[in-house]
Amino acid sequence: MGIIPRDYLANRLVTLLLTVFIAATLIWIIPRLSPIDPAEIALGRMAAGAGSVANSEAILAQLRAQLGIDQPLAVQYGKYLWGVLQFDFGLSTASFPTPVSVLIANALPWTLGLMLISLIITFVIGNLLGAFMVWEHTPRLWKVVIPAAMVFTSIPPILSGLLLMWIFAAKLQWFPLTGAYGLTVEPGWTWTFAQSVLYHGFLPALSIVVVTFGFWALGMRGLMIGVQGEDYTTLAKAKGLRPRYILYKYMIRNAILPQITAFALKIGLLIAGQVLVERIFAYNGMGKLLYDAILNQDFPVIQGVSFVIILMTAVSVFLVDLVYPFIDPRIRHGS
Amino acid sequence: MTILDIRNVSIDFPTSRGVVHAVSDFSLSIPQGRRIGFIGESGSGKTTTALAAMRMLASPGYVSAGEIHLHSLGRTNVLEISDEEMRRVRLKKISYIPQGAMNSLNPVMRIENQIWDGIVAHEGAVEQAELQRRSRAVLASVGLPEHVGSLYPHELSGGMKQRVCIAIGVCLEPDLIIADEPTSALDVITQRQVMQTLRDVQGKIGAGLILIGHDMGLMAQSVDDLAVMRLGKLVEFGPVRQILENPQQAYTRELISSVPLVGGESFIQSTPEVLRGPPGPLLQFESVTKRYGALTALHPLSFTLDGEVPKIISVVGQSGSGKSTMGSLMLGFTPPTGGRVLFRGQDINRLSAAEQLGFRKDVQAVFQDPYACFNPFYRVDHALKFPFRRFGLAQSQAHVQSAMEEACHAVGLDPALVLRRYPHQLSGGQRQRLIVARALMLSPKLLIADEPVSMVDASLRATILKNIHDLKDKHGISILYITHDLATAYHVSDFVMVLYHGHVVEAGPPKDVIGAPQHPYTRLLIDSIPWPDVSRDWGAAEDGQRGLDALSDADVARPALRGTIPGFDLTVGA
Numbered sequence: 016m017g018i019i020p021r022d023y024l025a026n027r028l029v030t031l032l033l034t035v036f037i038a039a040t041l042i043w044i045i046p047r048l049s050p051i052d053p054a055e056i057a058l059g060r061m062a063a064g065a066g067s068v069a070n071s072e073a074i075l076a077q078l079r080a081q082l083g084i085d086q087p088l089a090v091q092y093g094k095y096l097w098g099v100l101q102f103d104f105g106l107s108t109a110s111f112p113t114p115v116s117v118l119i120a121n122a123l124p125w126t127l128g129l130m131l132i133s134l135i136i137t138f139v140i141g142n143l144l145g146a147f148m149v150w151e152h153t154p155r156l157w158k159v160v161i162p163a164a165m166v167f168t169s170i171p172p173i174l175s176g177l178l179l180m181w182i183f184a185a186k187l188q189w190f191p192l193t194g195a196y197g198l199t200v201e202p203g204w205t206w207t208f209a210q211s212v213l214y215h216g217f218l219p220a221l222s223i224v225v226v227t228f229g230f231w232a233l234g235m236r237g238l239m240i241g242v243q244g245e246d247y248t249t250l251a252k253a254k255g256l257r258p259r260y261i262l263y264k265y266m267i268r269n270a271i272l273p274q275i276t277a278f279a280l281k282i283g284l285l286i287a288g289q290v291l292v293e294r295i296f297a298y299n300g301m302g303k304l305l306y307d308a309i310l311n312q313d314f315p316v317i318q319g320v321s322f323v324i325i326l327m328t329a330v331s332v333f334l335v336d337l338v339y340p341f342i343d344p345r346i347r348h349g350s
Numbered sequence: 351m352t353i354l355d356i357r358n359v360s361i362d363f364p365t366s367r368g369v370v371h372a373v374s375d376f377s378l379s380i381p382q383g384r385r386i387g388f389i390g391e392s393g394s395g396k397t398t399t400a401l402a403a404m405r406m407l408a409s410p411g412y413v414s415a416g417e418i419h420l421h422s423l424g425r426t427n428v429l430e431i432s433d434e435e436m437r438r439v440r441l442k443k444i445s446y447i448p449q450g451a452m453n454s455l456n457p458v459m460r461i462e463n464q465i466w467d468g469i470v471a472h473e474g475a476v477e478q479a480e481l482q483r484r485s486r487a488v489l490a491s492v493g494l495p496e497h498v499g500s501l502y503p504h505e506l507s508g509g510m511k512q513r514v515c516i517a518i519g520v521c522l523e524p525d526l527i528i529a530d531e532p533t534s535a536l537d538v539i540t541q542r543q544v545m546q547t548l549r550d551v552q553g554k555i556g557a558g559l560i561l562i563g564h565d566m567g568l569m570a571q572s573v574d575d576l577a578v579m580r581l582g583k584l585v586e587f588g589p590v591r592q593i594l595e596n597p598q599q600a601y602t603r604e605l606i607s608s609v610p611l612v613g614g615e616s617f618i619q620s621t622p623e624v625l626r627g628p629p630g631p632l633l634q635f636e637s638v639t640k641r642y643g644a645l646t647a648l649h650p651l652s653f654t655l656d657g658e659v660p661k662i663i664s665v666v667g668q669s670g671s672g673k674s675t676m677g678s679l680m681l682g683f684t685p686p687t688g689g690r691v692l693f694r695g696q697d698i699n700r701l702s703a704a705e706q707l708g709f710r711k712d713v714q715a716v717f718q719d720p721y722a723c724f725n726p727f728y729r730v731d732h733a734l735k736f737p738f739r740r741f742g743l744a745q746s747q748a749h750v751q752s753a754m755e756e757a758c759h760a761v762g763l764d765p766a767l768v769l770r771r772y773p774h775q776l777s778g779g780q781r782q783r784l785i786v787a788r789a790l791m792l793s794p795k796l797l798i799a800d801e802p803v804s805m806v807d808a809s810l811r812a813t814i815l816k817n818i819h820d821l822k823d824k825h826g827i828s829i830l831y832i833t834h835d836l837a838t839a840y841h842v843s844d845f846v847m848v849l850y851h852g853h854v855v856e857a858g859p860p861k862d863v864i865g866a867p868q869h870p871y872t873r874l875l876i877d878s879i880p881w882p883d884v885s886r887d888w889g890a891a892e893d894g895q896r897g898l899d900a901l902s903d904a905d906v907a908r909p910a911l912r913g914t915i916p917g918f919d920l921t922v923g924a
Contacts, residue, residue, distance in 0.1 A: 246454040253406060253448070254468040254518065255440030264467070265456050272458075344502040345457055 019337055023348040031333045038325040039099050043092060046314045053108050054078040056312050060109075082106070104319035109311035115319040118304055123323065125195050126293070126300030128212070130285050133220040133227075138278055140224065141231025146267050148232065149239035152258045161232070168229025172288070176222040176295040183218060190218045193297035219296045223289065231274065238270035245269070272343050279335040283328025286320070352421055353525045353558050354380040354403060354444075359416030361398055361407065361582075372398045372411060373582040380526060385552070385559040387569040387590065389605065390579035391807045392778065396562050397449075399579070400528045403428065404444050405436050420444070422525050442472045445519040447512075447529040447548070454515055455503035461514055462499035465489075465521055472522060488521040489514075491554070492547050493891065508669065509540035513547060520551045526558040533568065537668040537834040538878040539894040545572055545880075546891035564808045566609045567880035570594055571888040578602050591884045608809040609882055610837040612864055617812045618819050618841055624659060625826035631695065632657030632828055633680065633796060637924050638689035640675050640852075647675040648852045650689065650924040656917035657694075657795060660822045663918065664831045664839035664860070666875070667849035673832045676849070677800045680830060681715055693796075711741045714789035716818075718801035720781035724773035730781075731769040734788045741792060757787035760824075761817040779810035786817050790825060797821060800832045815842050836875055840864040845915050848872045850906060854922045858912025868910040871901055 057078050058071060079085040083094060083105065098104060104115035144161050147153045167175065184192045196202065196211040242248060243266065251265045286301045293302035301320055308316035340346045361373040373395040380386055388396035401407055403418050405428060417427045422443060428436065440446070448454045456464055465485040469476055476484075486496050492513040503511060512532055519527055529548060533541040549572060552559045561573050569576055569590060576593045578586040578601065586599045597603045610617055633655040640648040655663065665673045678684045679691055682698040690697050693709055701709055717723060724733050734754050735744075744750045758765040761783040768780060776784070782802060789797055799818060803811040819842050821827040833839055839846055839860060846863045848856040848871065856869040867873045874897040880888055909922045 246448050246452075247456045249406070250446070250448050250454045250515070250518075251456070253404060253440055253446035254471065255437045255442060256467055256471045257437070260467065260471070264459070268458055269456070343458060345504045 020348050024337070027333055027336050031329050034329045035326055038329070039096065039322060040092075042318050042321050042325075043095050046318065047088075051312060052084075053082055053312070053314050054084065057082075057108050057111060081112075082108070099322065104322070105315045107308075107313055107316050109308065109313040109316065115315045118316060119301070119319050119323060122299060122301045122304045125298065126286060126289065126302060129216050129219055129223075129293075129298065129300060130282075130289060132216070133223040134278075134281060134285055136220065137224045137228045138231055138274075141228035142235045142267070142271060142274060144228065145232035145235025146239050146262065146270065148236045149243055150258075150262050150266070151243075152262075165229045165232065167225045168227070168233075170226055171291075172222060172226045173291045173295060175226050176219070176292050179218050179222050179225070180295070191215055195298050195300070215298075219292050219298050222292055222296075223285075227288075231277075234274060234277065235270060238273060239266060242266045242270045275339070275342065276335055279331040280328065282331040283324045286324050286327070351382045352379045353382050354421070355417075355419040356380075356399070356403065357417045357419070359399065359402060359418060360414045361395070361402055361411055362414040363411045365410075371582055373402070376416070376582075376584055378577060378584065378587065380558045380560065382525070382558055383553070383556045384575065385549070385561060385573040387573035387576045388560060388562045388579060389564060389566065389569055389576060390585075391564060391809055393581075394579040395582040396577075396579045397530055398582075400530065400560050400562055401446075403526075404440055404446060404528065405429070406440075406446070420525070438472060441468050441519075441524065442522050443524050444526045444528065445522070445524040447515050447519045447527060447532050449531045449534060452508055452511065452535060455511060457503055459502075460499065461485075461489075461501055461503065461506075464514075465499070465518055468518055468521060484521065488517045491520070491551050492517045493543075507540075509536055509544055512536065512540075512544045516544070516548050516551065520555055520557070523555045524557055526560065527552055528560045528562070530562045531564075532561075534563070534565075538836070538875060538880075539668055539898070541568070542878045542880070542888060543891050543894045546888070550891060565880065566594075566606055566808070566882040570882045570884050571880040571886075578605065594882060594884060605809065606882060608812055610812060610815075610841055611882075612837050612840045612876065612879065614837075616841050618816060620819075621823045624823050626659060627657045627795065627826045627828075629656065629658040631655065632693070634690075634692040634695075635679075636690045636692065638679060638686045638691060640672075640679060640684070641687045646852050647672045648679070648686075649854075650922075651854060652689075652921040654919045655828060657828060659917055660826050660828045661844040661915070661918060662819070662822055662829045662831055662842050664833060664843035664846045665849055666833055666836055666839050666846060668834060668875075670851075671849040672852040673834075673849050674800055675852075677715075677798050677830065677832050680796075680798055681713060682709070707741065711743075711792050712795045714792055714794040714797050716782070716785050716789055716797065716799045716802045718804055720778050720785060720805060721773075723785050724781060726773055729770055729772055730776065730784055734769075734784070734791060737788065738791050743792065753791050754787075757791045758784075760790055760820065761787045762813065763787065779806045779814065782806055782814055783817060786814065786821070790821060790827075793825065794827055797827050797829045798832070799829055801834070802831075803838065804833070804835065811838065818842070836864050836879060845918050847920070848875070850901075853906050854909050854920070855906060856910040856912065857920055857922070858910075859915060862912040868912065870897070870905055872910075874898070874901075 054075050058075055076085070083091060102116050106112045107115050107118055110118065147157055148161050180192060183190045191214065195215050196208060200208050200211045202208055248261065248265055251261045289300070290302040290306045293300045294306050301323065304316060305320045308320065340348050356376060356378045359373060359376045360371065363370040363372050376399055388400065390396050398407065398411065402413055413429055418429055420426065420428050420439065420443060423439070428439060462485045465488060466481045469481060469484060485499050489496065489498055494510060494513055494517065498506065498510065506514065532548065533544050536544060545568065561569070563569060573590055575588065576590045577584055578593065578599065580601050586593060586597065586602050593602060594606060597606060631654045635651055635653050637650045637652050638648065639646065639650050655661065665676055667673050679686055685699045691699065693713065696705065698709060724730060731754060734757065735750055738744050738750060738753060754769060755765040758768065763780065763783055768776060768784065773781060802818065803814050806814060815838055818829060822829055831839065831843060843860050846857065846860045847854050848863060848869065850871045856863050856867065856872045863872060864876065867876055877889060878894060
C-alpha cells in the first residue's frame with residue numbers, strides 16, 4: 016500500500032505499450048488480407064458520381080500513391096507505425112481527403128460523454144439492483160420488480176432505442192428525436208449548449224442504460240450470493256451492525272471488486288456496443304463513424320476507430336491494475 | 351443468577367421433503383459467569399440451539415415452540431422483540447465467536463475498524479481517541495500487540511484472527527458469549543493459547559459462555575457444565591466431571607470412548623498377515639530441501655522407504671511446520687529446491703508423460719477437505735469411475751461397477767446408498783471415506799494422507815483411520831500420514847517424524863516419540879493436547895508461546911533420533 020512502486024509501474028507500462036503495439040500491428044495486417052483494393056473503391060465512387068471516368072488507370076495509380084499503398088509492405092508498415100505514434104491514420108477514403116484523426120477528434124468527445132455517463136449510470140444502477148435482489152432486507156415488492164425488469168436486458172438496443180424514441184420523442188414529445196444538440200444552438204462552452212447536449216443525450220443514454228444494466232445486476236447478484244454466505248457477513252450480523260451498514264461496508268464492498276475489472280473491459284467494448292444506438296439517434300459519435308465507415312469500406316477510419324477502442328481498453332485495464340491494490344488490500348503491487 | 355433461560359424450545363426447518371425437527375423440546379438455564387459446553391456430532395442441533403438465542407437461524411429454520419428469556423432485558427422473550435431491539439441485543443448482550451475464524455473478518459477492512467463499527471453500532475458516535483483507546487485495550491486483553499489494529503485480516507495468522515474474533519466478542523462486555531468451535535481449525539499449541547485466552551477474558555468480564563464443540567478433551571479442559579446433544583435432543587446435562595467420570599447415557603459413553611488417547615487403548619486391530627509388496631526402495635528423499643523465497647519450508651532431509659512391508663509414516667507438527675510441503679514434494683506438485691525425490695528409483699520431477707501416468711496411479715492422495723474434493727456437478731460415482739478409466743484399469747462397465755462396490759465395502763459404505771448421490775447429499779465422513787475408496791480402486795503403492803480426518807466428527811475419525819490402516823494391512827499400501835493430531839499418529843503409525851519450522855526435531859517409533867518425548871518441542875505439543883480428564887492441568891494461555899520462545903536454535907539443530915524400524919532409514923541434515 017501507499018505509493019505505487021516504480022518497478023511495478025514500469026512493468027505495467029511496458030505491458031500497456033506492448034498490447035497497443037501488437038493491436039496496432041493486427042489492425043494493419045487484417046485489412047491487407049482482404050482482396051479489396053481501397054483505390055478501386057475510391058475510383059468506383061468517382062465513377063458512380065460522374066457516370067464514367069477517363070484515364071482510369073492513371074487515376075488509380077495516383078490514388079494508390081495518395082493512399083500510400085503503392086509502396087513495399089515494409090515501408091507501408093513503418094509509415095503506418097510512425098503515423099500511429101502521432102495519431103495519424105491517413106486519409107479517409109469515404110470523406111476524402113479528410114484525415115481520419117480529424118474525424119475521430121470530432122466524434123470522440125460525443126461518444127466519451129454519452130458513453131461514460133451511461134456506463135457509470137448503468138454500473139451504479141445495475142450493481143445496486145443486483146445487490147438488492149440478494150439483500151434480506153429488500154422490500155418484497157422490489158424483489159419481484161427487479162427480476163421482472165431484467166426483461167429489458169433481452170431487448171436489442173436498436174429496439175429499445177426505437178421504443179424510447181416513439182414514446183418520449185414522437186408521442187410525448189418530451190425529448191428531441193435525433194441529433195447531439197439543437198440545430199439553432201451555437202457549439203461552445205455555454206450553458207445553453209450544455210443544456211441542449213444533456214437534453215439530446217438523455218434518450219440515447221437511457222436506451223443504453225435500459226438494455227445494459229441487467230449485465231451488471233445479474234453479475235452482482237451472483238457475487239452477492241457468494242458474499243452473503245461468507246462468515247464475515249454472518250459475524251457482521253452477530254455484531255448487531257445496522258443492516259444498511261452491513262449491505263454497503265461488508266457485502267457490496269466485497270462483491271463489487273470483480274465488477275470493477277469488468278467495468279474497465281467494458282469501456283472499450285462500449286464504442287462497439289453503441290454503434291446502433293448512435294445510428295438510430297443520428298448521434299455523431301464514434302459508433303456512427305464506425306458504422307458509416309463499415310458501410311463505405313473506409314478502411315483507414317475503421318483502423319483508426321479500432322485503434323482508439325483498443326487504446327481505451329488497454330489504458331483502462333492499466334488504470335485498474337494501478338488502482339486495484341488500493342481497493343483490495345489483499346492484492347499487492349508487484350506480487 | 352440466571353442470565354439466559356431456554357425453555358422447551360423446538361426448531362424446525364421446513365424443506366421440500368417435509369419438516370426437519372432440528373431441535374425438539376430443549377430446556378437449559380445459563381447462570382452468570384458459568385461455562386457450558388454443547389457437545390454432539392454434526393447435525394445434533396448444538397449450533398442451531400445457540401443461534402436461536404441470537405435469532406440468527408439459517409433460513410428457513412424457525413423456532414416452532416418454546417421461549418428464550420434474556421434476564422438483563424427484564425425477562426423478555428427474545429423471540430418476541432422487534433428486529434431493531436434484537437440487533438441491539440447482539441454483541442451488547444449476547445456475542446458470537448464464529449467457527450471459521452479464517453473467513454470471519456471483512457477482508458477489505460482494517461482490524462480496528464471492525465472493532466469500532468461494533469462499538470458505534472451500539473453506542474452511537476464515539477470520539478476517535480476513545481475508539482482508539484478501547485480497541486487497543488481489548489486487543490491487549492486477548493494478547494495481541496497494538497499494531498495489529500491497523501493490519502488487514504490477511505496479514506494475520508489463523509490463531510491471531512481467532513483472537514481478534516474473541517476481542518470483538520468481548521469488547522462490549524456481554525452477558526453471554528457463544529463460541530462455536532472457536533479452535534477447530536487450529537493446531538494444538540495455538541488451540542490452547544486461544545482457548546485459555548477466551549477463558550481468561552470471559553472470567554474477567556464475568557460473562558456466561560456457551561462453548562460448542564465435538565472434542566471431549568477440549569470440553570473437559572474448558573467448561574464447567576456439559577450438555578450432550580444428539581439428534582436435536584438434550585441427552586445428558588451436568589457438571590463436566592460428573593459426565594466424564596460417571597456418564598449415565600450410552601451415547602455419552604460412546605462419545606467419551608471414541609476419543610483416541612496417547613497411551614490409551616488402541617482402536618486399530620492389526621491383522622497378523624500383512625500383504626507384502628516387491629522389495630526395494632519405494633520412496634526416497636535425497637537431501638531434499640524446499641525454499642520459498644527467503645523462507646525455508648523444509649531443511650535438508652533424506653530417507654528411504656522400503657516397499658516390501660507396507661508402513662505408515664506419520665509427519666506431525668503445527669501449521670506452517672512444513673508438513674504439507676513435504677506432502678506436495680512427494681506428490682510432485684512442487685519440485686524441491688535442492689536434492690531429489692525418487693519413486694522406485696526414478697526422479698519424479700524428470701518423468702516422461704507415460705511414466706508420469708504410472709506414477710500418478712501408484713501414488714494417490716487423500717486431502718483435508720472432503721467438501722472440496724468432489725465436483726458438485728456430478729454424482730459421486732463419477733469421481734470414482736473417472737480415474738479408474740483414465741488409468742486404463744476398466745475392462746468393462748460391469749468391471750467398473752464391481753470395483754466401485756468392492757472399494758465401498760472396503761471403507762464400510764453401502765454402495766447402493768452412496769454411489770448414485772450428489773456430493774452435497776452425503777455427510778463429510780461419507781465423502782472422506784469415498785475419497786479413500788477412490789484411491790483404493792487404483793491399487794496404489796503409496797498413499798499421501800494430508801490431515802484426512804481433521805474436518806470430520808471426532809466419533810468418525812477412528813472409523814476413517816481404521817479404513818486407512820486397512821489399506822496398509824489388507825492392500826499392501828504404504829502411507830504417509832500428515833497430521834497435527836498426535837493421538838491418532840500414536841495409534842496408526844509405525845514411525846513418526848516431528849517437524850518444526852522445516853526441521854525434523856524428533857523421529858522414531860510412536861511409542862517412544864509420542865509416548866515418551868525427549869525433544870522440548872515434542873513435549874510442548876504433547877502438553878498442549880486437551881485431555882478428557884478434568885484433574886489434569888492444561889496450562890495457561892502463555893505456556894505455548896513461552897515454550898516456543900524457549901526453543902533455542904541449538905534445540906532445533908539437535909534432533910532426537912529415537913531408534914529405527916526396518917525398512918525406513920532417515921538422515922536429518924545435508
